[in-house]
Amino acid sequence: MFQRLLICTDLVDGLQRLVDFVPSLAVGGVQQIVFLHIVPLSGDQAVPRADKEAMEAARQKLAVAQNHTPNGVEVHVEVQCGQPVDRILDTVDTYRSDIVLMGTQSRSLLTEKLFGSTTMALCQRTKVPLLVFRPQLLSTYTVEELNLRCRHLFRYFLIPYDGSDVAKYLVNQVKRLAQNRAPESLEECLLCWVVEEVRRRALADLVKEEAKKAQAELEKVKADLETLDLKVSTEVLQGVPVSEVLMAAQIYDITAIVSASDSMGKILELSTSSFTGDLLRRSWHPVIYFPMQRK
Known part of the structure; x- marks a missing residue:
């Protein structure tokens, strides 16, 4: 599973609270945790300089993570x-991190294009998965709740699946992780296929036929995942894909939605938004984004 975490925090997004939960994160097989805080350059634009006082204050806040480090776990503060x-x-490369944890606010595609988004910009350039949280959610957890969340960070995945090459790539990534996971890590998956509804009665039979085909393919994927000693369930739903997936996430006891995309952040998304892009903008559940391999 994931063994090297890079936790990026602006110290107000809730992720800074994880400094107190290193032992809980280690339960899932984590061997290295890096806490990263980035201070903006200040001063005249022609001569930018580092705010050393702000950097030292941040370093002291994050250093708490090194106070109770379990055996076999490395904790670094950057x-x-x-x-x-x-x-x-750069930090991913330095520490060979295999997943980046970060928070992002809910926002529209237009707002994102006008004002920018670190998360979306990172999605376009990263080679490792991102685990994205809503800051408001992390900030409201009690200590007991956050402790449990850290222990079960990767326990139950919701996998949106539609038979496409992107969906097959996503399943292969989950399989890769499942083959090398700790006992307290990934246990269960929900495969969810959404067939888009049609309003014309003449097409209703076609939708039913698509649903049957979807269920048949899901059963094959389920059987494949079950060979890795995973508990797997399936759902075929009708409606708008993102909305139905988000509703399924509320109904089932998942810990994260996983997704991938071959169009997010591209010019194409300005006219037709990507499923993963919409998911990252709208989901209150944690989302793990797997980048497609770039040629």
Whole structure:
């Protein structure tokens, strides 16, 4: 499973609270945790400089994570300055992180295009998965709730599946993780296929036939995943894909939705938004984004 976590925090997104839960994160097989905070450059634009006081204050806050480090787990604190996306990618390379944890606010595609988004910019450049949280959610957990969340971070995945190459790639990524997971890590998956509804009665039979075909394919994927000692269930739903997946996430006891995309952030998304992009903008459940391999 994931063994090297890079936790990026602006110290107000809720992720800074994880400094007190290193032992809980380690339960899932984590061997290395890096806390990263990036301080913007200040001063005249022609001569930008680092705010050393702010950097030292951040370092002291995050250093708490090193107070109770379990045996076999490394904890590092990095406080840097500069462009967030560049610094995050450099830190991933330095520590060979295999997943990046970060928070992002809910926002529209238009707002994102006008004002930018570190998360979406990172999605376009990262080679490792991202685990994205809503800051408001992390901030409201009690200590007991956050402790349990950290222990079960990767326990139950909701996998949106539609038979496409992207969906097959996503399942292969889950299989890869399942083959090398700790006992307290990934246990269960929900395969969810959404057949889009039609209003014309003449097409109702066609939708039913598509649903049957979807269920048949899901059963094959389920059987494949079950060979890895995973508990797997399936759902074929009708409606708008993102809305139905988000509703399924509320009904089932999942810990994260997983997704991938071959169009997110591209010009194409301006006219037809990607499923994963919409999911990241709207979901209150944690979302694990798996980047497609770039050629």
